[in-house]
Amino acid sequence: MSIFKKWEKGSVLITDAGWGDSGKGKCVSYLTPDIGAKIIGGHNAGHTVVTNKGEFGLGLVPSTIIRGAPLNIIGPEVVINPIFLAREIQGLVKSGVKITPKNLMIDPRSHVIMRWHEIRDALSEEARGKEAIGSLHLGVGWAFSDRVNRRGIRLGDILARNWKKRVLAELAIQKGVIADMARDVKRKTGKESKVKKSINKDTLLKEIANARKVLLKYSGNGLARVWEGIDKDKRILFEDSHGAMLEVSHGSWPFTTGVNTALGAVHRSFGGKAVKSVTKIVTVVKAYQTRVGGGPMPTENKGAFGNYVRDKGGEIGTRSKRPRRCGAIDLPLIRYGLNVIGVDNKDEIALTKLDVLSGLKEIPVCVKYKEGGKTYLTPPSVEAQFLTRARPVTVTLPGWQEDITGVRKFKDLPKAAQKYVIFIEKELGVKITFIGVGKGHDAVILK
Ligand code: GDP
Numbered sequence: 001m002s003i004f005k006k007w008e009k010g011s012v013l014i015t016d017a018g019w020g021d022s023g024k025g026k027c028v029s030y031l032t033p034d035i036g037a038k039i040i041g042g043h044n045a046g047h048t049v050v051t052n053k054g055e056f057g058l059g060l061v062p063s064t065i066i067r068g069a070p071l072n073i074i075g076p077e078v079v080i081n082p083i084f085l086a087r088e089i090q091g092l093v094k095s096g097v098k099i100t101p102k103n104l105m106i107d108p109r110s111h112v113i114m115r116w117h118e119i120r121d122a123l124s125e126e127a128r129g130k131e132a133i134g135s136l137h138l139g140v141g142w143a144f145s146d147r148v149n150r151r152g153i154r155l156g157d158i159l160a161r162n163w164k165k166r167v168l169a170e171l172a173i174q175k176g177v178i179a180d181m182a183r184d185v186k187r188k189t190g191k192e193s194k195v196k197k198s199i200n201k202d203t204l205l206k207e208i209a210n211a212r213k214v215l216l217k218y219s220g221n222g223l224a225r226v227w228e229g230i231d232k233d234k235r236i237l238f239e240d241s242h243g244a245m246l247e248v249s250h251g252s253w254p255f256t257t258g259v260n261t262a263l264g265a266v267h268r269s270f271g272g273k274a275v276k277s278v279t280k281i282v283t284v285v286k287a288y289q290t291r292v293g294g295g296p297m298p299t300e301n302k303g304a305f306g307n308y309v310r311d312k313g314g315e316i317g318t319r320s321k322r323p324r325r326c327g328a329i330d331l332p333l334i335r336y337g338l339n340v341i342g343v344d345n346k347d348e349i350a351l352t353k354l355d356v357l358s359g360l361k362e363i364p365v366c367v368k369y370k371e372g373g374k375t376y377l378t379p380p381s382v383e384a385q386f387l388t389r390a391r392p393v394t395v396t397l398p399g400w401q402e403d404i405t406g407v408r409k410f411k412d413l414p415k416a417a418q419k420y421v422i423f424i425e426k427e428l429g430v431k432i433t434f435i436g437v438g439k440g441h442d443a444v445i446l447k
Contacts, residue, residue, distance in 0.1 A: 010279030017337030036064025041241025134293030
């Protein structure tokens with residue numbers, strides 16, 4: 001039986017086969033775990049949860065807190081901008097969400113994102129010139145880079161008694177790094193950097209002091225709580241922030257995040273015990289394809305179809321406000337993504353935004369790629385080198401005109417919509433158990 005209908009035991013991982021933004025927030029809110037744990041990412045990725053109390057945008061706080069999961073943990077592999085997180089918690093509390101040290105725990109082993117990471121992010125993009133990755137200059141990748149290089153400071157340093165000393169020592173080091181990177185911009189582009197590089201020490205300390213006051217009480221050993229939860233047969237939901245294509249090891253590198261996603265992210269935050277506890281993976285797939293930022297996108301459609309889904313689906317970056325690139329659902333890419341995630345036929349797919357496709361005469365679906373005289377059902381690689389050369393082979397399925405936002409049973413969907421879902425299910429070989437038919441919380445068909 002579908003995990004959305006009955007969840008008795010075991011952990012669930014919720015993730016995305018593509019480039020993110022698939023609507024994971026809504027799927028999360030259909031699962032009520034004992035523990036919700038955010039496994040990876042920074043405040044560049046967010047989720048939206050709509051309830052009858054309104055729409056909640058979440059950045060670092062696990063989405064599971066909205067529907068009242070008893071314990072919500074931000075794992076140690078989530079990089080934290082303490083100023084952002086403090087504001088997010090205060091904002092959620094203001095909107096009526098219950099947040100206490102009992103239901104929210106932040107692991108102090110998380111690295112923190114500071115102003116210097118934002119500057120380094122901007123400098124790195126400036127040095128890349130036309131090859132810029134399209135980062136939002138939030139410093140997420142650079143905080144991960146410090147973590148990997150075993151430097152930088154962690155939340156525990158910010159919360160320690162002698163935090164000022166630790167922050168100022170790091171500031172001195174980072175100033176040197178920034179100066180080096182600014183020189184690199186000049187060397188690579190021939191021009192002086194235009195990035196604002198100064199950091200006001202007093203403002204920095206004041207902002208951290210304010211954030212500390214909010215965050216101090218939530219600090220706790222999230223890793224230990226997850227392990228204890230597994231031993232006590234608690235139902236744990238591991239919430240991914242990204243998708244398979246954004247994974248640094250197997251995604252569309254270099255247009256990726258700097259980390260592993262899905263089970264790799266479960267491991268990074270909570271170790272092998274947590275990975276082995278996962279008995280079900282829910283992969284969220286949008287009914288069409290989108291991508292933000294640079295890098296090749298085989299099914300990108302700059303014509304009528306792309307514009308239609310972009311407008312109707314509100315495909316504008318939540319934080320970046322950039323229009324997302326849109327196109328036909330890319331099954332070869334998703335097949336690859338499912339392999340990265342490790343999905344088998346016991347797992348489930350949540351297909352979101354089917355309602356966005358209503359009103360089209362016909363709907364394109366990419367079923368395979370052609371490259372160098374060969375045909376690929378699953379690409380051998382999704383790196384830029386291959387994806388720029390891959391030509392999508394598209395079939396066209398009939399569309400439907402009816403508004404489906406009020407439909408709650410699969411058999412009540414227009415026949416063409418049913419066929420669209422079944423076609424995707426067959427092509428991917430995994431059951432679609434959740435179908436999103438609208439923005440509202442209840443606009444879902446459970447199959
Ligand atoms: P995430 O990055 O994968 O977590 O994506 P979000 O949770 O931020 O969702 C992206 C947007 O899609 C949000 O505004 C959701 O309310 C919206 N959304 C989710 N599911 C559906 C759906 O089935 N239909 C429509 N029209 N919108 C949806």
